[in-house]
Amino acid sequence: MTGGGDETAASSQPDGLLERLHAVVLNRSYTAKFAVALAVIVIVLAAVGFGSYLQIQERIVSDAATDLETSATHHADSIEQWRTTTETETIAIAAAGVYDTGTSTDIRQYLTTAESSQVRSLHYVSTVNGSQMVVASTETSTEGRSPWAVEPVWESPVLAAMNDTTGTETVVRSTAYADGDGYSIAFVTPVPDSDGALVLVARVPAAQFHDGRNGFKTQLLTGDGGPLIGGQGDSTPISQDGRRAATAGQTTTIETGDRVATYTPVNGTSWVVVTSAERESLYGTSRLVRWGFLAVIGTAAISLGVAGYLFGRHTVRPLRQLRHRTQAMEQGDLGVDISTTRQDEVGRLYDAFGNMRDTLRRQIQQAQAARKEAERSSHELERQNERLDEFASTLSHDLRNPLTVARGHVELLATRLSDPGTDSADLQSHIEKLEDAHDRIESIIDDVLTLTRKGASVEETAPVPLAAVITDAWDNIDNKSASIEVAGSRTIDADRTRLLRALENLFRNAIDHVGPEVTVTVGLTDHGFYVADDGPGIPTDAVDNIFEYGHTTSEDGTGLGLSIVKTIAEAHGWRLYIDTTYPDGAMFVFADVFSEDEPDWYGTEFEWGRSEASD
Secondary structure (H helix, E strand, C coil): CHHHHHHHHHHHHHHHHHHHHHHHHHCCCHHHHHHHHHHHHHHHHHHHHHHHHHHHHHHHHHHHHHHHHHHHHHHHHHHHHHHHHHHHHHHHHHCCCHHHHCCHHHHHHHHHHHCCCCEEEEEEEEEECCEEEEEEECCHHHCCCCHHHHCHHHHHHHHHHHCCCCCCCCCEECCCEEECCEEEEEEEEECCCCCCEEEEEEECCHHHHCCCCCCCEEEEECCCCCEEECCCCCCCCCCHHHHHHHHCCCCEEEEECCEEEEEEECCCCCCEEEEEEEHHHHCHHHHHHHHHHHHHHHHHHHHHHHHHHHHHHHCHHHHHHHHHHHHHHHCCCCCCCCCCCCCCHHHHHHHHHHHHHHHHHHHHHHHHHHHHHHHHHHHHHHHHHHHHHHHHHHHHHHCHHHHHHHHHHHHHHHHHHCCCCCCHHHHHHHHHHHHHHHHHHHHHHHHHHHHCCCCCCCCCCEEEEHHHHHHHHHHHCCCCCCEEEECCCCEEEECHHHHHHHHHHHHHHHHHHHCCCCEEEEEECCCCEEEEECCCCCCHHHCCCCCCCCCCCCCCCCCCHHHHHHHHHHHCCCEEEECCCCCCCCEEEEECCCCCCCCCCCCCHHHHHHHHHHC
8 A cells, every 4th residue: 555655645746746836837938938938939940950960961962972073084084185186196197108108397397287286286106216316396496415315205106106116106194294384194096007107296275274263173183193183383282082083083082181183084084183272162052051040040030029028018018017016116216217109908007007196296296395405595594694693703803993993082082071171183093993993893894794685696798808907906905016917818797897896806905914015916817817916825724714704813803705705706606726836826727717718809999999989
């Protein structure tokens, strides 16, 4: 019983695994089902295509081998025809009766007339004084010489032909030899009724071995495998098995290395024609078929993939996108796009989520706007309170002193006026001090009004010649014995009144801190202008605090002058800083006043002349 139960449990395990796999993967993922179907289709197409490719490959190899054999056979037939024709021509020229009855001049003349386009030269060899000698020739330079002195390879065929006693028409060939820019072969035959022999030198028709087909190379081999034609400088390896089979009369095709070669015999000779081609070039069509097969499979796979993508795009993908977008909303991203052009159930589901998102986003935006407004109001109120505290401190400190002085002098005036003997000249000094105190109070009030002027920026500007503003500002102050130098000027866009006030404060600051004979210089920088004096400069530890409200080193100063200058500069959008590298005094630099390439045509003679003309 136990054994039977174990077998049942073991047999049910695979079924249970498949059921779990089906439940987990296929039932829960429609995409998985569709992907499996596409994969099966691709596999079937690949199997069918691969089988077709193998059949086509086999046919291509067979056709390529037939093509090589046809080319090699054609070359062999051409060589055989050339050999037969040349031997026939050699026998015909040797059959003339001029050799037995004519002189060497007659023979030479005959040979010259018998020479054809296929013949390179003709030579009649006869025995003279017991040795063989060229008696007559189309090349007169060879006459009177032994044949092997003319060409060593002639010796064997010449001796064989002259020693032939059969009387038959026999032609003996020499081996091929280099002759100029080609190769030649000597065809030697005995001359009937004579003790001589005719040597016909013919050029081997190498042009026949230049196959018009791209990539084909043809060689002509001797019986022992040596290259006769086409072998010099050729990298095609020679198969000895192929050569031996061709010598035995069989045409065979052999693959050697990266080349395919066909060996075929030349009938009537021991020669072998070899026609070869690179494997890649010969089987190039196979490569095209292979790429075509891959292209078909790839196209099928891409097409199925596109079909699956479009199907998923209209079914599974929208739901997945909606899930991801709702997750983004859950994480706080209310800018996620939940729009769709679909009008079906999926589209209505998108619209419902979009409306919910828009409502929630509006509520959050309203809350954020209210919070930002509250924060802005709080910051503005805090800033105003800070300024009011600073102004209150300044007023309470700076106004108290001149008021105290004024009160003291008023009391003195009251006392003196009650004294009948009081001198009016003595009272004049107290009156002047009262005027100074009130002037001081007016100055403080003007500074406070400047700092508390409504608006943190300049709303309207106009082209202002800098030199003119400098002159006016210098004339508006008590410059005492000080002097002003304008090192450079140009027209800038500014609020002239506020710029005038800033320059007046800087000029007063220079006179108050350096002395009544200070020299103030105003010049241009790449992006603005500067105001410098020839005083001792500003201590390094005071640079960071010099623009703060109430900061002053003078007993009579309000500490607001440089703060006003900085406020006016920032209202224009400029930067104001102290150049601590300036060695000759203090230098205040106004930066970002204009760009370096900004044209400076305001205030020129042309501009002023045009303005006057328009008036």
